[in-house]
Amino acid sequence: MTKLQKLVICTVISRMAKDKTIYTCTECGGTSPKWLGKCPHCNAWNTLIESAAESGGPAKNRYSSQFQSLAKASEVTTLSDIEAADMERTPTGHEELDRVLGGGIVEGGVVLIGGDPGIGKSTLLLQALDSLQRAGLNTLYVTGEESGAQVALRSRRLGLDGSQVKVLAEIQLEKILATLEATQPAIAVIDSIQTVYSDQLTSAPGSVAQVRECAAHLTRAAKSTGVCIVLVGHVTKEGALAGPRVLEHMVDTVLYFEGDTHSSFRLVRAIKNRFGAVNEIGVFAMTEKGLKGVANPSAIFLSQHSEPVPGSCVLVTLEGTRPMLVEIQALVDNGGPSPRRLSVGLDRDRLAMLLAVLHRHAGVACMDQDVFVNAVGGVRISEPAADLAVMLAITSSLRGKPLPKGFLAFGEVGLAGEVRPAPRGQERLKEAAKLGFSVAVVPKANAPKKPIEGLTIHAVERVEEAMNVVRSLG
Ligand SMILES: Nc1ncnc2c1ncn2[C@@H]1O[C@H](COP(=O)(O)OP(=O)(O)OP(=O)(O)O)[C@@H](O)[C@H]1O
Ligand SMILES: [Mg+2]
Numbered sequence: 001m002t003k004l005q006k007l008v009i010c011t012v013i014s015r016m017a018k019d020k021t022i023y024t025c026t027e028c029g030g031t032s033p034k035w036l037g038k039c040p041h042c043n044a045w046n047t048l049i050e051s052a053a054e055s056g057g058p059a060k061n062r063y064s065s066q067f068q069s070l071a072k073a074s075e076v077t078t079l080s081d082i083e084a085a086d087m088e089r090t091p092t093g094h095e096e097l098d099r100v101l102g103g104g105i106v107e108g109g110v111v112l113i114g115g116d117p118g119i120g121k122s123t124l125l126l127q128a129l130d131s132l133q134r135a136g137l138n139t140l141y142v143t144g145e146e147s148g149a150q151v152a153l154r155s156r157r158l159g160l161d162g163s164q165v166k167v168l169a170e171i172q173l174e175k176i177l178a179t180l181e182a183t184q185p186a187i188a189v190i191d192s193i194q195t196v197y198s199d200q201l202t203s204a205p206g207s208v209a210q211v212r213e214c215a216a217h218l219t220r221a222a223k224s225t226g227v228c229i230v231l232v233g234h235v236t237k238e239g240a241l242a243g244p245r246v247l248e249h250m251v252d253t254v255l256y257f258e259g260d261t262h263s264s265f266r267l268v269r270a271i272k273n274r275f276g277a278v279n280e281i282g283v284f285a286m287t288e289k290g291l292k293g294v295a296n297p298s299a300i301f302l303s304q305h306s307e308p309v310p311g312s313c314v315l316v317t318l319e320g321t322r323p324m325l326v327e328i329q330a331l332v333d334n335g336g337p338s339p340r341r342l343s344v345g346l347d348r349d350r351l352a353m354l355l356a357v358l359h360r361h362a363g364v365a366c367m368d369q370d371v372f373v374n375a376v377g378g379v380r381i382s383e384p385a386a387d388l389a390v391m392l393a394i395t396s397s398l399r400g401k402p403l404p405k406g407f408l409a410f411g412e413v414g415l416a417g418e419v420r421p422a423p424r425g426q427e428r429l430k431e432a433a434k435l436g437f438s439v440a441v442v443p444k445a446n447a448p449k450k451p452i453e454g455l456t457i458h459a460v461e462r463v464e465e466a467m468n469v470v471r472s473l474g
Pocket of ligand 2: 123145191
């Protein structure tokens, strides 16, 4: 090795030692002292992100001291020897929120809640904190987006007079952690994680590195002190949570706000829950006094037409544990040379597939037509049991003939034109009968053994059969 080469290596090493920032690959975990477009270890592109390096020696991991102390404290135990005490949950005082949380907040639990701007995240969390504070819990609301005065103004509007919720207007992670340590709240809301930054990193708040680092520290604080932390997260234009995907893995529960900001109804859906069922939804109505739970939401996603209209079909969808009736609307209109297929609240790829099945197996051709499909009320439906209702709504619009009054349908449709059963069909039918629906087209396997009062059920095995039933009903 020449003298010059030695000098270069020494300079690089001493710079690395001085510089607190390194770049870590999100794919392989390899590090680099400077940012590179391609990871030098696994050759993946664009995967290096900034992370903080501890200056306490090259081989020392900055978490190692904590992990070592954990390792010393714990010992290996047989699963059957561990006392499985049921997780203690504290209800938030808002039944619909408790439903999605799996019964209430859990000690040391970390909840991530995302949603469109202005949908009501801060409103709901402030209301929940106030109820918990009134129930005798110590609470903390950390606001990085609004000033304390703005939060106070909102609390007055929500009618939370004399609220004892502690408010901290702060965005620096280290100060937030110190406050958590000093005040020892039972629950803390961080509104929002995108505004928080750590001194250890040079990148701007909201960057992938900052969000990841801050969420990791807060999660560790929750686990070690037992405080329940709720992180508010921004969403991207596509509706996914902004920031790294790893954020969703880090936390215990991920909740999403859904709904049309123009309507007053808001849905909170559990996407992930280590303490409860997923896909459970809580339904709220936005009022001047904040978000109010809707105890019986089955009929809120119906348009209430006085007379049946073409292109509308009601579906019973199962959201979490509750069946809900949702109106599917379709409009089929003459299209140009490249007809459009648009869907709101339903999967667009699935719509294209259903149109192909309609053509091949039921002889209903929409090739030269624009097709628009909408789930009423801003609700998002992901279950395939919506297929049959979507197809019947499209056919009804194409023919300009409404489906009969009190009609509903559900069932998954396969590429071979078969109608597959939907889970918990009986419950769906009972809910529909309760709301006064009288005719149902359902998959054969979902046909109830005993008749349901007031409901005429047509069980079908294939799409063409369903079309024939509808035609015979007039
Ligand atoms: N005076 C009012 N009367 C009725 N509703 C109001 C009133 N003021 C605000 N709102 C409702 O509260 C919503 C704002 O809620 P909130 O600030 O909790 O949303 P957010 O999800 O926290 O938004 P951001 O992402 O901007 O923080 C508004 O969209 C509006 O619907
Ligand atoms: Mg907000």
